[in-house]
Amino acid sequence: MIFPLGFFEFLVYGGVALTAFGAVLVIVLLLRDLKEGKLW
């Protein structure tokens, strides 16, 4: 039984999208912590 193409695509596109979301999220968190003075 072979992994279907749809699953492979879901895995790859989903993985790339979630990684991009991560890059945005760390910046959002940084700005929030800076604003609230809670960086360190």
Next chain:
Amino acid sequence: MINETILPETTGWLLLALFSVAWILLGRYWGKKASGLDGYMLAGRSVGLALGTATAVATWVTSNTTMLAPQFALEFGIWGMLAYSTASFGLFLFAPMAQRIRQLMPRGYTSGEFVRLRYGRAAYLLFLAISLFYALTWMISMAMAGGTLLEALSGIRYEFGMTVVLGVCVMYTLFGGLYAVIGTDFIQSFIILVGVVVVAVATLTQVDLSQVHAHTQATRPALMHVLFPAAIMAVFNNLLFGLGEIFHSNVWWSRAFAMREGIGKKAYMLGGLLWLPIPVAAGFIALAAPLLDVNIVRPDMVGPVVAGKLLGFAGAIVVFVVVFSSIASSIDSLLAATADLITKDVIQQFIMPKANDAKLEKISSWVIAGLGVVTWLVCLPRIGTLATVLFFAGALVASTIWPIAMGLYSKKTNPTGAALGMLLGSLGGLCAYFLVAWYVAALVGTVISMTCVLVSTWIAPHSFDWADLNPEISSDTESEEANLAPQPAGGAE
């Protein structure tokens, strides 16, 4: 050795110099905040969510994520990518533990300290041996990866590249302690996340996934097979290896102590979520390698070579920077956390029990420098592949999963059982590594250790007092109570 390099050697040196200077200057800048032992070792115990999350991601994205994940995909196909992603479960499961660690030991420093207070001397010595062996193995594999990558991508000789990467990390960790490590980790995590996305998106614009799927299915069907036994074993092995690495390692414990109250759980959960997709995003390009006629001489270099081939000069630069950041973010964390472990659990416990905080801070800097020298000496002869070096430690760290988890949550956990679990689990796992295959070592180590811990606790349950984890606080409280107690009348004298 790769036959052709993707970057000219001059560009490689230029990038290396640029980032080296940046990390050292930033390390010095953040290091100014480090005052006292808590500042140097634990960044003042006040790290916030953004830095906490980023440091979890950056530290866990090692060069093994960016180099071994494609190798896993090439050898085990889709299961290989999924197997590597399961390493994020360690971060998810450590999240509640980080909160508990902070609550149980508000003034704690190391994971070794916990094992000593919780289980006593025998388990402590075993734990220290496992922990130090693992930390050195990880650090050596990272430094070797640094040298290998620079050579493969730009032709910079292995010895020179490895020396620069290691030297830079030692310098900024030395200057700034955990402040420098966590501060640079933030920038490195951002570079890694953006870099992985850039390479992945560029690859997707040039390679059709349906072609990759069809070609792999036609030429190497096992890689696409749902029932690929060795790959499924690799999933469980990698999952347990990851749990063992995170649960026991002072790299993660020191961050739990360093994060502000209430931050650890959220930071580790978010860190796990952001780490989860990285092996897939970095690994899938390896499956495109056969379609592109890429000549793969070393399997652990498949990712960078494919990215360089697909994206040319810009791709090679991105890969270079991403892997350099991954390596630096792990080496600096290992240097700081291992130095803490050696300073607090070896030197203070066995050699200089009366050393004060100022003395310990000084010793810690010397230990960081010493670790750098030892790692450099071991890396110089360039022995073994990355996977072989790292997976050797899998059996050992997996045997610590149950002793650590049960020790944190159950008063009844038997100390002798915990020590036996680490000893027999390590030995059994190593036997499995040599007699069966590397991908069952962690599995066997975990099962043996679990059996020892559970059976011994069932037969002879212990009764541990959680207050014993804070001897200093307990003694302070006792002396305060003694001062507040009604004084005996002594006026007659």
